[in-house]
Amino acid sequence: MARVVVDVMPKAEILDPQGQAIVGALGRLGVAGIADVRQGKRFELEVDDSVDDATLERIAEELLTNTVIENFSVSRVS
Amino acid sequence: MARVVVDVMPKAEILDPQGQAIVGALGRLGVAGIADVRQGKRFELEVDDSVDDATLERIAEELLTNTVIENFSVSRVS
Secondary structure: OEEEEEEEEEOOOOOOHHHHHHHHHHHHOOOOOEEEEEEEEEEEEEEOOOOOHHHHHHHHHHHHOOOOOEEEEEEEEO | OEEEEEEEEEOOOOOOHHHHHHHHHHHHOOOOOEEEEEEEEEEEEEEOOOOOHHHHHHHHHHHHOOOOOEEEEEEEEO
16 A cells, blocks of 8 residues: 555636635734745545556546646655 | 645544545546545645744644644645
8 A cells, every 4th residue: 555645736827715815814813924825635545556657647637636727746655 | 935835634533525535436437446535735835934833833723724623734845
């Protein structure tokens, strides 16, 4: 078994209202110095050692990411 | 400016229906070898260099995480 992390983030040119809401909340709470927040998703997969990188890429691209508005990255951890 | 990543994941003992839905979808799509999927959140913050680790920890714990059901980790990148 291997652990795989897939990070999915909104593309830079896409507005992120959730992130902007957090920036606004921080301002109201009196926390200074946070210029920007972007919110995305993190998936942790437990995969069999037989699963190759191409399959992981396909899962990330076709099932976990909306490639119109999001970028993804796949990394094996431990 | 520094970039900070906050990862927020459901605690191990908490059911994750979104992750289970993905496991089910993979099975129906004929992708074998994925034993488990957990879905969490990833926040990318652009913070001023004056923001210290204690402040980041407080933001992650009080604003970004529901500590009843989620764990978080804070890391500075680049």
